[in-house]
Amino acid sequence: MSDHHELSTENPELIREMLLGSGYAEKAIDYYLRREHMGSLPDANQISELTGQCGDTMKIFLKIKNNIIQEAKIQVLGCPGAIASAMAAMEMVKGKSVEEAAAIRDGDVYKIIEQLPDQKQHCIRLSIKTLQQALEEYTAKKVASS
Ligand code: FES
Numbered sequence: 001m002s003d004h005h006e007l008s009t010e011n012p013e014l015i016r017e018m019l020l021g022s023g024y025a026e027k028a029i030d031y032y033l034r035r036e037h038m039g040s041l042p043d044a045n046q047i048s049e050l051t052g053q054c055g056d057t058m059k060i061f062l063k064i065k066n067n068i069i070q071e072a073k074i075q076v077l078g079c080p081g082a083i084a085s086a087m088a089a090m091e092m093v094k095g096k097s098v099e100e101a102a103a104i105r106d107g108d109v110y111k112i113i114e115q116l117p118d119q120k121q122h123c124i125r126l127s128i129k130t131l132q133q134a135l136e137e138y139t140a141k142k143v144a145s146s
Contacts, residue, residue, distance in 0.1 A: 019080055023117035028084040031113055035083065037090035039073045048134035052126040056082050060134045069093045069101055081116045081123030088112045089127045102135045
């Protein structure tokens, strides 16, 4: 696991200052501190989990109806880069079709969160891989049941 896991949001201004100092954009920090899409969905019809090479884990909850992603939440056990990119990715997928969401790439998330330190680029990868895995599993289930 990365060494950022103990950061709490008890002192957001201090955390903001620290993250700015280590190369996070204000936008990325906002996503990290707000954590708007963090959590689980009791009525999800697709749940997938992925652990990255760094040891951080994401568990995604999607509510998909008529091929549209209606709700998306994600539980992230990971660094600020993982949390910021996962929050931005969940915001992007809402309202999209399964195919549109599957076409989202790391660069699309990067554009939204604006900047992460260089060594944190793989954190975006983990969010996208988790999303893609969920969509692949969902599509496979659908094919199997049709
Ligand atoms: Fe593991 Fe960021 S260090 S996702």
